[in-house]
Amino acid sequence: MAGSSTKTVYDIFQSMDYDPAASSSTATAQAWLDHHSHSLGLFIDGKFVQPADRQVHSLVDSKGGNICNTVCAVEEDISQCASSAINGFKTWSGLTCYQRAKVLLRVVNVLGQHGKCVSELCNLCENSCSPSTLVRLLQYYSSWAQLRDTLITNWTPLGVVEVVVSDDCSLYSLVLKVLPALAMGNSVIVVPGQSTAPPALLLAQLFVGAGLPAGVLNVLTGRDISLGAKVAQNQSIRYVTYSGNKQDGVTLCKATAGMGVSVTVSPCIGATCPFIIFESADIDSAVDEVIEAAFKKRKEINWVLCVQESVVDSVVVRLQLRMAGMKCVELHSNADRVLVDATVQEAQQQGATLIQSCPAPPSDAQYPPTVLCRSAPSSPCVVSPSPGPLLPLMTFRSNTEGVTLGNHSPHGQAASIWTEDLTLALETAKSLSVGSVWVNSHSVSDPCLPISGHKDSGTCTDGGQEGLYQFLHPSSTSSSLPRSAPLSMDYIKFGTAASPAIIPDDSDPASAPKPYLQFVNGKTCKSESGCSLTVQPPGGSGVLAYCPDGGRKDVRNAVEAAIKVQPGWMKRSPSVRAQSLYSLAKGLEAKKQDIASSIHIQTGLSMVEAEKEVDLSTARLSDWAAYCDKVQGGTPPMPHSGSAFSLPEALGVVGIVLPDKNPLLSMVTLLGAAITTGNAVVMVPSQKYPLPALAFIQVLQSSDLPAGLVNVISGNRDQLTVALANHNVIKAIWYWGSAEGCQYLQYTCTVPLKMLCLFCQKDEEKDWTLSHPTHLEEMWRNAVQWKSVWIPSA
Incomplete structure (x- = not known):
């Protein structure tokens, strides 16, 4: 008809306009808020708590209307919550896998009854999350709760886990952290962002209503991300994981540096x-x-x-x-x-x-x-x-x-x-x-x-079986860092102390201490500074040898060499990488007497004990060679049409600051873990016992590893730690050293983010002679990052 404004099918397909959004009711959510007088308290020990004399924060919608008020937790609330979480962990971890799975499955039914309230509350807070996605999460992780002891043997829950999210983070990202922690047997303290706080409090209430023991899931609300750092100060917290924008994640990492708690970050906003x-x-x-x-x-x-x-x-x-x-x-x-x-x-x-x-x-x-x-x-x-x-x-x-x-x-x-x-x-x-x-x-x-x-874009893995290991540790080991108060440090001055001067003496040249060289880009070389450090014998007096005093320029040269060779090494087939590692093990076996002698002279161990360490090191390299082609991701069944697969990939360039204990065995164990998975490494030998690592260079020279794949730089540990931490290309740092060094790395390795494995040397308990599968698996997982590929079929 002439003048008609009715659109034809052709017009509709050309514009593909969406129909106006249906007006959504919020009556159920408003009724829940009315029940709480629009003032939500903290959720501690299975119930809402309204402490007196607390500041409150008002959550407003996009039009300026007040949705509700949330309480700003203080130290007293944190202490009460932590105590509740400890008791909750004892109860929850004491249940069987079947009992924990049964509780999580009951939450599915409860969420089905109250899904409308959850959905409406999320819409009110402008944090949309479909109840069906939460149901999928619950179904998936309840099955892992059932199968934990069957499929993940010899791993133990961490204890009390803190989950922190930023103001702009979705409820889905929060629950993606909480559910695997619960499924593995941990108790959880949630510190939500402003828009996530009301739905998080509602979910905690629903969980407890489904039979979750009191204290297993607690929610503390506050004004900003600083609450997350205050909660982490509590000695009961074993692990902190964060999701949200990068800025708040960096703030949290810096605020928790030196507390002796591991912090991982998933910046899912703004990438x-x-x-x-x-x-x-x-x-x-x-x-x-x-x-x-x-x-x-x-x-x-x-x-x-x-x-x-x-x-x-x-x-x-x-x-x-x-x-x-x-x-x-x-x-x-x-x-x-x-x-x-x-x-x-x-x-x-x-x-x-x-x-x-x-x-x-x-x-x-x-x-x-x-x-x-x-x-x-x-x-x-x-x-x-x-x-x-x-x-x-x-x-x-x-x-x-x-x-x-x-x-x-x-x-x-x-x-x-x-x-x-x-x-x-x-x-x-x-x-x-x-x-x-x-x-x-x-x-x-x-x-x-x-x-x-x-x-x-992050320092941890979420989702799948691989995402569960962040909430577990091998049953035979404890957490890597002892809990402590942050040290008073000048981060700018860390690692800047001058090396001790070497004074010439009149000793017989024939008996003069032997000078050693470092290893960069497949060649032995002096340090760029031309300076050396003295290596003392076991008694601590005299001079045993001289080693290069490496610095920032040496690290830069090593990383440049590693960057060039790492992509090609990663693309080599696992079987080819395995043959290179077997060859390295044979080379070490051929140099057994020379390497054992360096261990004997440096550490004071008997030759028999030194030779035993070389034999263990040779076997460890063979273990890693066999590991090359054994773990290669998978293709899980999908809940919808299409297919997908996951695969482990190398991190890139890894910096390793080696421990004093078992200087050769620890070196080849960490070296094997890194290069087995396709990484290149820059290694800093023990400052106290550098000679076994420097003697190992002759094995590297005779191997068929590409030049630049393995680099060994000796010198002042703190100085080289600073150089590794401030190099943008290095993706991960594995560190054994002082409490000051651990705190420096936690504070500094945020721009860009680096994956950290930190061990305080004075409290070191790791037994490098153990070859239990979980020890190798833990190191292997620290050396890879995961990729998922989705391919729709329709």
């Missing part, structure tokens, strides 16, 4: 992730999904669109068509609008052109969905995205260049790749340095697959 469209992709589907991901979903991550040059015009045309008529997006504040305007203006000055759904209003806290076509990789909209609805578009020519562009970001959280060529998809997935790769899809998740934050 920059590539959305790569190859010329072999279904362009229409790819454009539809990039619009959905960039503009219509909650913006937890920032997407960067990378398009192959041959199809960029086709992509741009479809983007213009799909974006036509899209409404402006509400920003959080006028300050965000200023940032968006500045970012767009600078991108245009660098040559970018705009695709906008409608003109931007002159001044308002809203902005239209905008694509910044042909942005430069160095543009602020790519490097440090603003909070608005902006999507940078970059182009690439070859497939290799597309991978390089995808790896341009310092983050390594996820990537979405679009191609109909399965070979290209798998090759690209393996080449991208990210924890999750979605093929022809995006933002798919399931707890059955492990996800590790690569590069600067």
Whole structure:
């Protein structure tokens, strides 16, 4: 009919507009809040607690309306909560696996009854989370609670675990931390962010209602992330894990440095992730999904669109068509609008052109969905995205260049790749340095697959069986660090003390102490400074030998060599890496007398004991050689259509500061763990007993390991620790040393994030002679990060 405004089917398919969102009721959630007088207390020992004389924090919605008040916990509340958690752990860990699984399964039924309340409360707090996703988490981890002792033998729960999330973190990310901790038999203290606090308190109430013993799950609320550090000070806390934005994670790591508690970080908010469209992709589907991901979903991550040059015009045309008529997006504040305007203006000055759904209003806290076509990789909209609805578009020519562009970001959280060529998809997935790769899809998740934050996107693994080990430790060992109060330290001056001077003497040149060399890039060499340190005999008087006094420049040279060789070593087949390790073991066996003599002279052990350590070291290298091709990920059954698989990958370059105990055996144990999995290493021998490690260099020289894969730098432990901590390329540091060194690393290794394995030397109890499978498995897991690849079938 002439003049009719009715849309045809063709019009609808061209615009693909969504129907107006149905108005959602919040009556059930409001009734629950009314029951608590809109003032939520703390959840301690299985019940709500309303302490008197506490500050409260008001949670408001986007329109400024008050949702509820939460209590700000103080020291007295933390102490009460910790005491409750200890008692809860004793009760919970004392149950059988079947009994714990039965409780978690009952929570599924309770959540089914009260799912509407949970959903509405999440919507009120602008922290949407579907009850069905929580049910999936509960079903998955209840089965692991059932099978813990069957499939994860000789591992023990840590005790009291603290889970901290930032204000902008989703409830799903919080529960993804809490449930595996409970399933493994730990008790949990949750420190939620502002928007997560009400749903977290409701879930704690539902858990207890389902039969969870009092004290097993506690919730402490506060004003900011500082509460997480205050809770970590309590001596009962064995482990702290964090999820949320990077800034709060760094703050938490620095605030807990020196407390003797392990802290891992999963920065799931604000990462920059590539959305790569190859010329072999279904362009229409790819454009539809990039619009959905960039503009219509909650913006937890920032997407960067990378398009192959041959199809960029086709992509741009479809983007213009799909974006036509899209409404402006509400920003959080006028300050965000200023940032968006500045970012767009600078991108245009660098040559970018705009695709906008409608003109931007002159001044308002809203902005239209905008694509910044042909942005430069160095543009602020790519490097440090603003909070608005902006999507940078970059182009690439070859497939290799597309991978390089995808790896341009310092983050390594996820990537979405679009191609109909399965070979290209798998090759690209393996080449991208990210924890999750979605093929022809995006933002798919399931707890059955492990996800590790690569590069600067995290220091732990969540999901799958691999994500359970962060809440366990081998039954035969205790936690790595003793609990203590932070030391008063000047972090700038740490490791700057001058090395003791070496004074020439008139001794007979024939009996003069032997000078040793270090090992960098496959060659023996002096330190860049040209200086040496004296090595004392077991009695502590006189001079036994001289070793190089390495420093920052030596570490830099070693890392440069390691970077060049590590990718090629990682790509070698496991069987080839195994043969190299077997060859290294044979080389050590051939040099048995020389190496044993160095152990005898350095440590004072008898030759018989020294030879025994060499024999154990040879066997340990053979163990690692056999380990090379034995653990290779898997393909778990999926709850929906499609397939997925997980695989372990090397971290990259690992810095290792070796212990004093068993100087050779500890060295080859850690060396084998690192290079078995495809890493390159920079090793710092024991400052007290460096000669066995320096003597081992002759074994490395005669091996077939690539030059630069293993580097040995001797010198002042603190000075070299500082050099390792401040090198951006090093992904992980394994450290045996002083309490000051442990605290320095925890405080410093946050920008970028480094994975830390810390042991305070004076309290060292590790028995390196043990070859129990859990010891090797623990070291192997510290040397890998996990990647999940999703491939839909329909």
